Amino acid sequence: MSxxxxxxxxxxxxxxxxxxxxxxxxxxxxxxxxxLNEDIVRLISAKKNEPDWLLAWRLKAFALWxxxxxxAWAHITHPPISYDELYYYAAPSGPAPKSLEEVDPALLDMYxxxxxxxxxxxxxxxxxxxAVFDSVSVATTFxxxxxxxxxxxxxxxxxxxxxxxLVRKYLxxxxxxxxxxxxxxNAAVFSDGSFVYIxxxxxxxxxxxxxxxxxxxxxxxxxxxxxxxxEGASVSYLEGCTAPQRDENQLHAAVVELVALDExxxxxxxVQNWYPGDAEGKGGIxxxxxxxxxCRGRNSKISWTQVETGSAITxxxxxxxxxxxxxxGEFYSVALTHxxxxxxxxxxxxxxxxxxxxxxxxxxxxxxxxxxxxxxLVKIMxxxxxxxNYTQCDSLLIxxxxxxxxxxxxxxxxxxxxxxxxxxxxxxAEDQLFYCRSRGLSEEDAVGLIVNGFCKDVLxxxxxxxxxxxxxxxxxxxEGSVG
Amino acid sequence: xxxxxxxxLESWRYTDLRALGAMSFAEAPAAFPPPELPDIAAPRLVFxxxxxxxxxxxxxxxxxxxxxxxxxDELPLARINAEQAxxxxxxxxxxxxxAGVVLLVCHASGGALHLRHRVTLGAGAAxxxxxxxxxxxxxxxxxxxxxxxxxxxxxxxxxxQDESREAFHLATxxxxxxxxxxxxxxxxVLGAKLSRAEFxxxxxxxxxxxxxxxxxxxxxxxxxxxTSVVRHRAPDCGSRQTVKSVLSDAARGVxxxxxxxxxxxxxxxxxxxxxxxxxxxxxxxxxxxxxxxFADDVKCSHGATIGALDEEQVxxxxxxxxxxxxxxxxxxxxxxxxxxxxxxxxxxxxxxxAAIAAWWSGK
Numbered sequence: 001m002s003x004x005x006x007x008x009x010x011x012x013x014x015x016x017x018x019x020x021x022x023x024x025x026x027x028x029x030x031x032x033x034x035x036l037n038e039d040i041v042r043l044i045s046a047k048k049n050e051p052d053w054l055l056a057w058r059l060k061a062f063a064l065w066x067x068x069x070x071x072a073w074a075h076i077t078h079p080p081i082s083y084d085e086l087y088y089y090a091a092p093s094g095p096a097p098k099s100l101e102e103v104d105p106a107l108l109d110m111y112x113x114x115x116x117x118x119x120x121x122x123x124x125x126x127x128x129x130x131a132v133f134d135s136v137s138v139a140t141t142f143x144x145x146x147x148x149x150x151x152x153x154x155x156x157x158x159x160x161x162x163x164x165x166l167v168r169k170y171l172x173x174x175x176x177x178x179x180x181x182x183x184x185x186n187a188a189v190f191s192d193g194s195f196v197y198i199x200x201x202x203x204x205x206x207x208x209x210x211x212x213x214x215x216x217x218x219x220x221x222x223x224x225x226x227x228x229x230x231e232g233a234s235v236s237y238l239e240g241c242t243a244p245q246r247d248e249n250q251l252h253a254a255v256v257e258l259v260a261l262d263e264x265x266x267x268x269x270x271v272q273n274w275y276p277g278d279a280e281g282k283g284g285i286x287x288x289x290x291x292x293x294x295c296r297g298r299n300s301k302i303s304w305t306q307v308e309t310g311s312a313i314t315x316x317x318x319x320x321x322x323x324x325x326x327x328x329g330e331f332y333s334v335a336l337t338h339x340x341x342x343x344x345x346x347x348x349x350x351x352x353x354x355x356x357x358x359x360x361x362x363x364x365x366x367x368x369x370x371x372x373x374x375x376x377l378v379k380i381m382x383x384x385x386x387x388x389n390y391t392q393c394d395s396l397l398i399x400x401x402x403x404x405x406x407x408x409x410x411x412x413x414x415x416x417x418x419x420x421x422x423x424x425x426x427x428x429a430e431d432q433l434f435y436c437r438s439r440g441l442s443e444e445d446a447v448g449l450i451v452n453g454f455c456k457d458v459l460x461x462x463x464x465x466x467x468x469x470x471x472x473x474x475x476x477x478x479e480g481s482v483g
Numbered sequence: 484x485x486x487x488x489x490x491x492l493e494s495w496r497y498t499d500l501r502a503l504g505a506m507s508f509a510e511a512p513a514a515f516p517p518p519e520l521p522d523i524a525a526p527r528l529v530f531x532x533x534x535x536x537x538x539x540x541x542x543x544x545x546x547x548x549x550x551x552x553x554x555x556d557e558l559p560l561a562r563i564n565a566e567q568a569x570x571x572x573x574x575x576x577x578x579x580x581x582a583g584v585v586l587l588v589c590h591a592s593g594g595a596l597h598l599r600h601r602v603t604l605g606a607g608a609a610x611x612x613x614x615x616x617x618x619x620x621x622x623x624x625x626x627x628x629x630x631x632x633x634x635x636x637x638x639x640x641x642x643x644q645d646e647s648r649e650a651f652h653l654a655t656x657x658x659x660x661x662x663x664x665x666x667x668x669x670x671x672v673l674g675a676k677l678s679r680a681e682f683x684x685x686x687x688x689x690x691x692x693x694x695x696x697x698x699x700x701x702x703x704x705x706x707x708x709x710t711s712v713v714r715h716r717a718p719d720c721g722s723r724q725t726v727k728s729v730l731s732d733a734a735r736g737v738x739x740x741x742x743x744x745x746x747x748x749x750x751x752x753x754x755x756x757x758x759x760x761x762x763x764x765x766x767x768x769x770x771x772x773x774x775x776x777f778a779d780d781v782k783c784s785h786g787a788t789i790g791a792l793d794e795e796q797v798x799x800x801x802x803x804x805x806x807x808x809x810x811x812x813x814x815x816x817x818x819x820x821x822x823x824x825x826x827x828x829x830x831x832x833x834x835x836x837a838a839i840a841a842w843w844s845g846k
Contacts, residue, residue, distance in 0.1 A: 073493070380789075382764075397779035400746065410770040412789040415761035421787040423772070427779045 032089040038062060041188050044089050048157045048191075051164065061177035061187030068181045074344035075373040075405055076313050078249070078286065086251060088189045088222070142206065149205050151235075152197040156224055159195035166197055170228055174257035174294045174321070182253040182315075183290040186222045190255070193223035198233035198264075207463055209238040225256040229264035231297065236267040238466055247283045249312060254289045262297030262324065267305070269462055271470055274310035276477075281340025281369070284312025291318035292348075295327035295356075303330040304347065305461045307470040309477040312341060317375065319348035322356035322384075329358040332458040334470070336451075336477050337370030337402070346376035346408075351384040351417065360391040363455045366402035367478060373405040380417040387417040395425040396454055398447070398478070448475040484566060488559040497737040497769045498679055498708045503651050508623055511594030520588060521615055523830045527586035532622075533596035534570050545582055547573040552599055560681075561655050564597040564627040571599035571626075574612075578605030578633065584613060584828065589626070591618035591650070598626040604636035604664075611639040613831050616646055617674070623651040624675075630658035632666060634688065639667045641831045643838060646674035648703065654680045662688025662717070667825040671835055672699040672707045673842055679708035679737075686713070686720035686748075694825040695724045700842045701734035708737035715748035715778075722752075727822045728759040729815055730766035731846055741773040742783055749778050755785040760792060760818060812843050 032043055041062050045055040070081070146153050152163060159167050177187040194210045210225065229235055252274065258266050268291075277284025287310075293302035304318040320329030331347040349358035358378065366372040378389045395404035406423045428450050436446035452459070452471055459467050487504050488495045511532035520527065520539070528546065529539040535549075550573070552565040576582045589598065604610060616624065624646060632638055638658075646652045652675040658666045670680050684693045699707040713722045728736035738757045759768040772785040792814055800810035819839065826832045 395774075395776070397776065397781070400749070400779045402779070403775070403777045405776065406772075406774040406785070408770075408772060408787070410787055410789065411767075412759075412761065412769075413767045415764050415766055415791045418790040419788060421770075421772070421785075423774060423785050425774055425776050425781060425783040427781070 032087060034087045035084040036086070036088055036189065040088050044189055044191060047089065048160070050160060053168065054160060057172065057177065058188050061184050064178040065181065065184035065188055068178070068184055070181050074315055074375070075371060076315060076342045076344050078313055081251060081286070089191050145205065149202055150199045151202060151204055152195065153208055154195055156193045156195040156226060163197065166228065167195065167226070170226055170257065170259055174259060174292050175255050175290050180290060182288040183255050186224060186253050186255045186290070190222045190224040193225045193254070196227040196235060196237065198229045198235045200230045201232040203233070204235040207236050207238055209240070211240050221252045221254070223254050225254070227257070227266060227268070228259045229261065229266050231262045231264060234265040236463060237269070238463060239268070239270045240273070249283060250285050252285050252287045252289070256289070256291040258293035258302055260293065260295050260297060260300035260302050263299050264297060265301045266293065267303045268293070268318070269466055270306040271466055271473065272306065272308045272310050272314070273473060276310045276341050277312040277339065279339050281312070284341070285310065287311035287314045287316060289316040291316065292321065293319070293329070294321045295324050295329060297324045297327070299326040300324050301328040301330070303332075303461070305332040305458065306334070307458070307462070307473065308333070308335040308343060308345060309473050314343040314345050316345045317347055319350070320358060321350045321352065322358065323352045325353040326355045327353055328356070331360045331362070332461045333362045334365070334455045334458045334474070335362070335372055336365040336474060337367065337372045338477055339368040339370060341370045343371070344373040344375055346374045348377040349379070349389060351380045351387040351389070354384060355386040356384055357388040360389070360393070361457050362393045363458055364393070364395040364404055365398065365451060365454070366395070366404045367398040369401045371403040371405070373407060375407045377409040378411070378419055378421070380412040380414050380419065382413045384414050385416045387414060389419045391421040393423040394454070395423070396451065397425065397427045444479065447478060451478060485559055485562045494710065494739070497739070498677070498706065503623060503677065506623070508595040509593060511596065511622070512592060519617070521586065521834055523584070523586060523613065523834070525584035525586045525613070527588060528572050530570065530572070530589045530598060532591055532594055533598060543585065545574050545576050547575055549573055549599075558655060560625060560653050561627050564599060564625050564655070567595070567597035568599035568627070569597070571601065573601045574603065574610070576604045576608040576610050579607045580605070581609040584611045587612060587614040589614075589616045589624070591622045591624055591646075592620050593622045595623040596625065600626060600628040602628065602630045602638065604632045604638055606633040607635045608633065609637045611828050611831070612641070613828070613834075614640070614642045616642075616644050616652070618647045618650055620647055621649045622647070625653050626655070628654070628656045630656070630666065632658065632660045632664040634661045635663040636661070637665045637667070639825070639828065641826055641828070641835075642668070642670040642680075643834065644670065644672050644674055644678060644680070645838065646678065648674060648676060648705070650675050652678040656680065657683045658693070659685045659687055660691040660693060663690045664688065665692040667694040668696065669823060669825045670697040670709070671838055672697060672701070672709065673838060675705065677706045679710060682711040684711070684713045684722070685716060686722065687716045689717045689719050691717065691720045693722050695722065696822045696825055697726045698819050698822045698839070699726070699728040699736050700839065701728070701736060702731045702846050703734065704732065705734045706737075707734070708739070710737070710739040712741045712743065713753070715742070715744045715751045715753065718748055719750045720748060722754070724755040725822045725824070726757045727819050728768060729762065729818070730759065730768060731762040733763075733765040735767045735769070737769050739771045739773070740785070741775060742785070744776045744778050744781055744783065746777045749780045751778060751781040751783065753781070753783040757785075757787045758818070759789045760815065761789065762792065815843065
């Protein structure tokens with residue numbers, strides 16, 4: 001055993017600082033005064049030249065937020081968040097860029113460092129990126145190609161101006177403004193995010209992607225994403241996140257709403273790699289996110305895939321409301337926590353329509369001093385005849401100072417529905433490790449290999465480019481955890 | 484009196500006690516027809532409307548006089564019980580003694596009954612406790628059973644809850660299991676308008692073991708809640724749990740089961756299975772299995788299923804000439820088999836078989 005402890009110690013010293021996205025970018029920023037009150041909400045709205053209905057909507061959300069309490073049921077602990085110490089709006093200063101050529105070169109450099117092919121010429125073919133930097137969308141690539149197909153992919157602030165009828169119809173229709181504390185906060189102060197509309201019968205010609213980055217100190221990021229797939233449309237959307245390395249905690253409270261009409265399909269993939277804090281648990285992002293999809297139409301399908309390796313705290317439950325008959329909800333998740341990270345994540349599948357089906361595959365990996373909780377709800381409503389759910393939650397513990405928890409809620413009110421749930425918790429088997437080691441793999445590599453195998457059911461759901469990145473991310477995040 | 488727990492408490496989210504809170508219970512009537520006793524040759528202790536009935540009971544060398552509850556309690560129902568308890572069974576089995584079978588019978592016809600039972604087994608002692616609760620009319624039965632098992636002791640605890648269909652039954656059972664000791668239990672839930680059996684089992688010494696099984700057979704608008712917390716507090720302990728619910732009419736079943744594994748409890752082996760059969764469209768089942776694990780070298784799993792009887796299986800049996808009703812009865816009985824596993828005592832087993840058969844034919 002001492003040999004492994006030694007390995008662990010060596011590795012820990014070697015890799016004490018390996019969050020490679022921890023740099024900051026120095027560019028001129030425009031920030032509003034810190035703190036949150038009605039004036040800030042009005043200021044954000046005015047800054048974006050928003051119509052009156054949206055300001056009214058924000059103010060209503062703000063009033064609701066003040067009455068709501070921060071949820072306390074999740075298995076996480078953190079010092080109280082002072083909402084008055086945060087900046088609610090930060091953006092690169094100066095007039096908004098009209099095209100890629102006008103974007104601050106320092107920004108383009110940063111995205112280059114992050115490996116996002118923002119520049120179209122250098123882009124990985126087939127991926128259109130909307131990059132959100134702190135509070136505003138900086139550039140959206142491949143707009144023309146998408147426009148030809150009739151796909152709308154733009155910052156949500158632009159959509160408010162250009163397509164108000166769509167935004168007004170769907171904004172807040174999946175996640176109402178008073179849904180929960182963080183959703184209400186987001187509705188009041190959201191500054192930007194992505195908007196996607198896929199018209200009837202269109203299959204989006206390329207993968208869409210958003211890259212989120214928190215750069216400024218003491219800012220909260222509150223982006224809002226709205227994706228609508230009209231009848232028979234289909235789209236695959238990717239989301240990635242990073243943040244600089246800072247000692248203080250930063251807040252990220254996003255809302256994502258998906259709407260799938262008849263026969264529409266939405267696939268939403270996330271690789272979340274916000275700064276997780278250092279080995280002592282100092283700093284890191286508080287990631288309190290509300291994500292929900294509504295399968296409104298017949299035979300519609302919404303699929304969530306997430307790889308969560310970052311953030312000091314993750315509080316996130318991408319859900320599906322299966323309203324349309326025959327609609328399908330899927331949730332594939334890998335959540336990895338290390339050092340002092342905390343994750344409380346899972347999903348909700350609400351079966352309302354007949355013959356609705358849902359699949360939940362969740363893989364949790366805890367290492368170091370971290371706590372990792374799967375929390376999920378499967379609810380079969382009385383009219384959901386023939387509904388079907390299959391849930392599998394597996395947890396892997398690495399080291400004896402971490403915790404792995406599973407809290408599923410299963411509620412069935414229809415006798416013809418079939419619900420199955422299974423969960424296991426174990427550690428990496430000695431014989432698997434021994435087998436790999438006897439083939440000459442180092443202990444680190446062996447663990448990486450076994451963990452990747454453990455997550456395979458989820459990773460195979462990711463689009464190709466992301467799957468490769470996710471595998472590397474898992475290996476990097478696990479460094480120093482063997483013991 | 485301490486307030487009843489509300490659904491705002493996470494551990495009570497699926498069970499609503501407002502109907503109970505709205506009731507007032509008169510003193511239990513003194514005169515009461517003699518209870519019908521199971522035909523098992525064993526010493527018995529009988530409680531009628533919350534008080535010991537010496538005339539129907541056998542003198543038992545291990546029984547002790549009831550002492551009022553002194554300790555404070557954090558569980559709301561146990562706190563109410565502590566405030567109100569006036570009687571209950573106190574059994575102390577000395578170290579090394581095999582006390583055989585003891586029958587505990589509780590009968591009720593009215594009132595609010597807060598019995599406090601205490602069972603202590605010394606090192607290496609053994610006991611089979613068969614508990615039968617029955618009654619008629621409207622009443623509230625709120626018993627608390629505190630069990631302490633010494634090193635290597637073994638308690639088999641079989642409970643048949645067959646309360647009046649108008650009654651409220653809220654039982655709390657707590658067991659502390661020392662090293663190498665075993666607490667093996669099975670509960671059959673048939674009666675009461677609203678019932679909850681709440682188990683707290685602490686595996687506090689190495690190699691302690693528990694079996695915590697139940698079968699809930701509910702109809703009409705009955706509500707049955709089976710809640711358990713198994714805490715692994717020492718290495719090499721094992722827990723096994725199989726809870727089966729069969730729900731007809733507009734019955735509602737609840738299963739909440741939590742396995743906690745503390746940091747020291749390495750080599751824990753925990754298993755939990757909860758399955759429900761919904762026999763009619765209006766039936767409802769809510770399941771919340773929970774794992775809370777802080778040790779890495781463990782093997783813990785839970786599973787849950789909810790569904791209807793498999794029509795293909797019914798068809799298979801019918802195609803072999805078995806009438807439909809009998810085919811369904813066979814399948815339901817087979818569904819319950821695993822839950823009955825800990826009931827190794829023959830007469831107790833026969834008692835449960837008869838109760839299940841009676842439930843099916845009266846359904």
